[in-house]
Amino acid sequence: AIQLTQSPSSLSASVGDRVTITCRASQGFNNALAWYQQKLGKAPKLLIYDAFNLESGVPSRFSGSGSGTDFTLTISSLQPDDFATYYCHQFYSFPITFGQGTRLEIK
Amino acid sequence: QVQLVESGGGVVQPGRSLRLSCAASGFTFSSHGMHWVRQAPGKGPEWVAVISHDGTKKYYADSVKGRLTISRDNSKNTLYLQMSSLGTEDTAVYYCAKDRRVEASNLDYWGQGIQVTVSS
Numbered sequence: 001a002i003q004l005t006q007s008p009s010s011l012s013a014s015v016g017d018r019v020t021i022t023c024r025a026s027q028g029f030n031n032a033l034a035w036y037q038q039k040l041g042k043a044p045k046l047l048i049y050d051a052f053n054l055e056s057g058v059p060s061r062f063s064g065s066g067s068g069t070d071f072t073l074t075i076s077s078l079q080p081d082d083f084a085t086y087y088c089h090q091f092y093s094f095p096i097t098f099g100q101g102t103r104l105e106i107k
Numbered sequence: 108q109v110q111l112v113e114s115g116g117g118v119v120q121p122g123r124s125l126r127l128s129c130a131a132s133g134f135t136f137s138s139h140g141m142h143w144v145r146q147a148p149g150k151g152p153e154w155v156a157v158i159s160h161d162g163t164k165k166y167y168a169d170s171v172k173g174r175l176t177i178s179r180d181n182s183k184n185t186l187y188l189q190m191s192s193l194g195t196e197d198t199a200v201y202y203c204a205k206d207r208r209v210e211a212s213n214l215d216y217w218g219q220g221i222q223v224t225v226s227s
Contacts, residue, residue, distance in 0.1 A: 034213040043217035091211045094166045096154040
């Protein structure tokens with residue numbers, strides 16, 4: 001199984017900060033990766049699909065990049081609504097796996 | 108708009124069975140793969156299973172293989188998860204999720220989730 005390791009596991013930041021979350025895969029693959037945002041008690045919400053495509057309705061401050069074993073989610077200017085937990089997810093091979101999550105907190 | 112509504116959860120004793128359903132609307136159900144994803148308290152999402160748009164391909168997480176069975180009825184726009192030989196490790200919120208494509212890729216819509224608690 002492909003293991004996804006996110007870093008950092010938690011992050012404190014301020015409104016307006018630029019934030020980058022990394023997802024490292026145990027083996028390389030193409031762009032078969034997605035990023036989700038999850039708020040407490042809610043289902044995950046798709047932000048980025050196929051590694052770098054912005055899902056419809058998602059603010060343009062979110063962006064994704066990477067290929068091979070290293071992928072990143074960047075939030076260019078944090079807004080109050082962005083404080084949540086973020087997960088990467090690979091669908092390149094079965095079993096499908098998720099990263100362990102990055103909790104983004106207000107500094 | 109896309110809606111996914113799970114039902115059938117609850118409290119069940121270890122070793123017993125349960126069937127979850129997910130009623131889909133707002134999109135062409137028969138054109139998309141569908142997944143079950145679960146999340147234990149305080150943990151991240153764990154993928155459980157996927158079924159292709161036409162039901163011919165099914166894949167499972169190792170942790171559920173042989174105990175949980177995914178199926179779909181395209182005439183009823185409904186996804187199912189038959190759960191048997193349940194253990195306490197199966198306690199979680201179960202989400203059904205729509206795939207952007209016909210098999211396994213990005214999960215663009217999720218249901219609200221349904222609680223399954225395995226306890227004696």
